[in-house]
Amino acid sequence: MTTSVFLADDQGLVRGGFRMLIEAEDDLDVIGEAADGASAVRMLQQRPADVVLMDIRMPIMDGVEATRRLVSAGLATRVLILTTFDLDEYVFAALKAGASGFLLKDARPEDLLSAIRNVAGGDAVVAPSATRRLLAHVVRSLPGEGSADHGEKVDLLTSREVEVLQQIAAGATNAEIASTLYMAEGTVKTHIGRLLSKLDCRDRVSLVLFAFEAGLADPYAPR
Template sequence: MTIRVFLADDQGLVRGGFRMLIEAEDDLEVVGEAIDGADAVRQLQREPADVVLMDIRMPNLDGVEATAQLTAAGNPTRVLILTTFDLDEYVYAALRAGASGFLLKDARPGDLLAAIRSVAAGDAVVAPSATKRLLQRVLPTLPGEEQHERDRRLEQLTPRELDVLKEIAAGATNSEIAATLYMAEGTVKTHIGRLLAKLQCRDRVSLVLFAYETGLVPR
């Protein structure tokens, strides 16, 4: 099945480069473009796509607010944020607004294509190296450990589920978690499904944020 991709970026050269890369793939197609967040929201409300590549800084409506509006409206389009490290604080806000992940604009073409496919399949894209650098920027803005209140949802988790959650927060992939915790990859997926349900989290990104915000994972 062809994955329908929408491009939201105020730079025409950037959109053109992404379009050429995406349309060279048999299973991907670009179905629309927008020069700002407001235009993206309008178009996607009329005709949702599978994945939108969303820039952060755009005129009229930035990528964070556009993501929040799409999520609040229950739009099925999944958002993949494209950014640079100096905008990490905006990425954090976008993830909380409902984005399914983020990549750097200078990511390798293969990584971008893989990220689009992963997000379209319902997974979240959080590159371990980028996650660590993001957290280095945003963790100082979060409450200190002494200010954390014990989230009652943590009490529902088994010791094994807590182990899996900590590995996810560290940026580990399913295969890495399986190797570290000595379990089958299918078992890891089962635990992740239970974590999403018990913690009422939307995706893997939400699990990472939950782990840090509740103080489960130390700074």
């Protein structure tokens, strides 16, 4: 099946470069593009895409608000934020708005293509070292201690589920979690499914943010 991709970026050269890269792949297809968040939301409501490559800073409506509106509209579209290191606070806001992950604009072409496919498949882009560094930057926007609501949810978790959550927050893949915690990869997936349900999280990115907010993970810890 072909994954449909929408490009939202105010720079025409950037959109053109992404389009050439993406359309060279047999399983990916660019179905539209917009130079501002408002146009992106309007066009995607008319014709949803599987994945949106969303720039943060755009005129009329920025990527954070556009992401929030797409998610609240209940569209099946998943948002992959494109950012640079000087936009940390916006990245955090976009993730809280419901983005499925983020990637640096200078990422390697193969990493961008992989990220699109992972997000389209229901996963989230949280593992790369660049993401870990960005999360370490944005975590200063988080409260110093977990809220009471977070504490109540943590109490619902088993010790094993907490261990899996901490591994996810550290950027570990399912295979790495299985190796570290001495369990089958299928068991890891089962634990992740339970974490998503118990913590009312929509995806892996939400689990990472929850772990930071609840004080269960240290974003500055070496990976």
